[in-house]
Amino acid sequence: MQVERIPTLNDNYTYLVIDPETRKAAVIDAPEADPVVRRVDELGVQLTKVLSTHHHWDHSGANQALAKRYDAPVYGHSSDAGRVPALSEGLEEGDAVRVGNLEARVLFIPAHTRGHIAYAFPGAVFCGDTLFAGGCGRLFEGTPEMMHRALNEVLAKLPDETLVYCGHEYTESNLRFALTLEPGNAALQEKFRRVQAQRASRATDWHDATPAEMTIPSTLAEEKATNPFMRAHSVELQASVHRTHPGATDPVAILGAVRELKDRF
Ligand code: ZN
Ligand code: FE
DSSP states (O other): OEEEEEEETTTEEEEEEEETTTTEEEEESOSOSHHHHHHHHHHTOEEEEEEOSSSOHHHHTTHHHHHHHHTOOEEEEGGGTTTSTTOOEEEOTTOEEEETTEEEEEEEOOSSSTTOEEEEETTEEEEETTEETTEEOOOSSSOHHHHHIIIIIIGGGSOTTOEEEESBOOHHHHHHHHHHHOTTOHHHHHHHHHHHHHHHTOOSSGGGOOGGGOOOOEEHHHHHHHOGGGOTTOHHHHHHHHHHOTTOOSHHHHHHHHHHHHHHO
16 A cells, blocks of 8 residues: 655645555545645546545545545545535444555544544554644544543554554654653653654745655554653653642543643643
8 A cells, every 4th residue: 555645734644545556546634635636646546535534624625626526425424424525425433445455444533523533544544633643633522531542442452563644744842742741751752853853854835845854654653652642651641740630640631631731832
C-alpha cells in the first residue's frame, strides 16, 4: 500500500491511500480539492472513494467537489449524515472499506466529535483528530472517558508497529507540552530533538511542505512511549499532574487533567 501525504490549509494532512496493484485510490480528510486533484493527476491513479474521519470542515470541506469530479461515493460514520458533506455511505464500527485490493476496518472512536471514526488498514491507521503524534484532539463533543477508550482501549490494541497518520502537523508543540509533564522521559527528549530538527527547515507555506519536514507518520509504539494521553501509568507524569489536579488518580481522570492542562498551554 502506498500513502501520499498532501499538505492542506495551514497544518492539515490529507492522505491518498493507493493500491499499487489496481492503481485505485481513496482520499482521506480533504478540505481543499486542488492539491488532491494535482496529486491524483501526477500519480495517474484512479480516485474511487472519498473518506472522512469526522465532520469538521478542515477534514471534509472538499468532499462535495471531489465526489462530483470523480463520481466517487463519500464515507463517514452513519451518525454524521447531514454533517459530513455529501455523505453517501454511512459506516459503523467493524465495517470494511475497500480500496482496490486493500481493505480498511472501521473503528468507531467518538470523543473529539461524537461520530469520529478511524480507518485501520493493515499496518497503518488514519485517525483524524483523535490521536495526534504526541497529543489528542480537543473534547468538543465527548468526555475524557470516551477519549481514554478511543486511545488506550481501541487504537492502542493495534500492533505496535502500526503507522499513525493523523489529521494535523501539531507534533512539535504537542511534544513541547509533553515535556512539561515528563521532562525525564528519554524517548520523549529524543523525539523532540528529532522533530525540532525536522521542523527547523520548514517551508513558509505549508502547501509547499516536503516529506523531510513532515513528522507524520508516527507509530503506535512511539505514541505509547511519548504521548502524555497514553501515559497515565507514568509515575513522573502522575506527579506532574498532581501538582494541579491532586484528585486525578485513575487513568480517565489523569487523561482529563492532561487535556485541561494542554487546553491552557
Ligand atoms: Zn476536528
Ligand atoms: Fe482538524
